Amino acid sequence: ENLTNTAYNGVDKSLISKVNLAFSELFKMPAQHFVQSPGRVNLIGEHTDYNEGFVLPCAINYHTLVAVSLRDDSQVHVVALDYNNQKDIIELDKPLSFNSSPEMMWSNYIRGVLAEIIKSHPSIKGMNIVVSGNVPQGAGLSSSASLEIAIAQTVNQLNALNLSEKELAIIGQAAENNFVGCNCGIMDQMVVAAGELNHAMLLDCRSLAIEAIALPKNLNILIINSNKKRGLVDSEYNLRRQSCEQVAKTLGVSSLRDINIDRLMHSKDKLDTISFKRALHVITENQRTLDATIALKTHDLATLSNLMQASHQSMKEDFEITVPEIDLIVSLCHEVIQDQGGVRMTGGGFGGCVVALIPQELIKPVIETVEKNYQKETGLIASFYLCQSASGAGLLDIRV
Numbered sequence: 001e002n003l004t005n006t007a008y009n010g011v012d013k014s015l016i017s018k019v020n021l022a023f024s025e026l027f028k029m030p031a032q033h034f035v036q037s038p039g040r041v042n043l044i045g046e047h048t049d050y051n052e053g054f055v056l057p058c059a060i061n062y063h064t065l066v067a068v069s070l071r072d073d074s075q076v077h078v079v080a081l082d083y084n085n086q087k088d089i090i091e092l093d094k095p096l097s098f099n100s101s102p103e104m105m106w107s108n109y110i111r112g113v114l115a116e117i118i119k120s121h122p123s124i125k126g127m128n129i130v131v132s133g134n135v136p137q138g139a140g141l142s143s144s145a146s147l148e149i150a151i152a153q154t155v156n157q158l159n160a161l162n163l164s165e166k167e168l169a170i171i172g173q174a175a176e177n178n179f180v181g182c183n184c185g186i187m188d189q190m191v192v193a194a195g196e197l198n199h200a201m202l203l204d205c206r207s208l209a210i211e212a213i214a215l216p217k218n219l220n221i222l223i224i225n226s227n228k229k230r231g232l233v234d235s236e237y238n239l240r241r242q243s244c245e246q247v248a249k250t251l252g253v254s255s256l257r258d259i260n261i262d263r264l265m266h267s268k269d270k271l272d273t274i275s276f277k278r279a280l281h282v283i284t285e286n287q288r289t290l291d292a293t294i295a296l297k298t299h300d301l302a303t304l305s306n307l308m309q310a311s312h313q314s315m316k317e318d319f320e321i322t323v324p325e326i327d328l329i330v331s332l333c334h335e336v337i338q339d340q341g342g343v344r345m346t347g348g349g350f351g352g353c354v355v356a357l358i359p360q361e362l363i364k365p366v367i368e369t370v371e372k373n374y375q376k377e378t379g380l381i382a383s384f385y386l387c388q389s390a391s392g393a394g395l396l397d398i399r400v
């Protein structure tokens with residue numbers, strides 16, 4: 001082994017060693033390639049992606065890592081180290097079916113991606129794969145999109161398919177929509193596939209145009225996991241999506257992207273209270289996302305702070321996707337941060353994580369304040385991840 005002490009593309013060195021070693025032991029041969037795929041945190045723009053709006057996420061230096069070598073048949077043998085080394089064998093020359101074993105749900109993210117790629121590339125090669133990762137699972141940091149894009153990029157690289165990052169993202173999203181059954185938007189897969197080191201990604205979810213937004217050097221990304229078990233996520237998520245689509249339909253447009261705030265206000269009497277509030281969140285959140293992008297570009301932390309506060313408030317009051325534990329963390333953080341940075345819930349909601357964008361000197365006081373009060377008030381212990389923005393999924397240039 002000649003791994004140096006510096007992490008590869010921000011991938012944790014011990015994760016690489018673990019996956020490398022497991023591959024040699026399990027398949028009795030060295031891995032030919034390694035593919036990394038990050039998790040993501042959304043800075044602002046929540047539940048706007050499936051309304052063809054704007055989002056501002058960044059990829060983070062927590063990863064899914066795949067070790068792989070080609071086989072000379074058309075089978076995929078995949079071992080999940082994080083699920084007790086469970087193994088799935090997938091036959092690429094047969095129709096791919098859903099794996100309904102409750103312990104093997106992880107495999108459907110892989111099957112779904114393979115099934116999508118096969119639609120346009122029917123003769124992809126068989127592979128031996130070991131997969132593991134350190135993206136916290138079920139925390140709203142896109143461990144699923146990370147796995148989907150890890151597999152899509154692995155197939156892409158090993159078969160020289162030349163798929164673009166956008167195509168990889170669309171494959172990942174289709175896998176989730178068609179195979180796993182979550183009606184998610186495109187944000188997570190896009191930023192996992194195409195994120196840029198030290199940048200956030202302003203994504204127009206209608207055109208899929210991307211602008212890389214440099215993150216001010218003095219701003220740190222602190223993610224706080226509430227460790228509140230997320231419940232009803234998929235059903236509530238799909239319900240929110242339905243409400244938004246219904247409002248668009250009622251107002252005669254293809255998506256909420258086509259409604260501005262004046263038009264919404266004028267149409268108020270056509271909508272029931274809940275639908276109005278859902279649309280109000282999405283329309284104001286789009287504007288906040290564009291404004292936050294400018295605030296980041298101009299290093300205007302006071303404006304960023306206000307926008308992230310307003311985003312959280314809108315998720316709490318109008319979109320109704322926060323829980324008391326998350327609201328508590330946000331207000332504890334805000335007391336310390338004030339206008340020196342921003343804090344809000346991140347991700348789909350109903351538990352999960354809070355993101356804070358803060359200068360170095362506030363990291364310690366923020367963590368201390370949450371540690372001091374959160375457990376006392378909720379009985380739960382929060383986890384903290386100090387992250388860097390990372391680049392999107394790709395081959396790792398490692399020789400082991």
Ligand code: GAF
Pocket residue numbers: 042045046047048049050184185186187188347348349
């Ligand atoms: C989840 C979904 F997968 C995304 O597409 C997005 O809608 C997000 O929730 C909410 O902004 O992460």
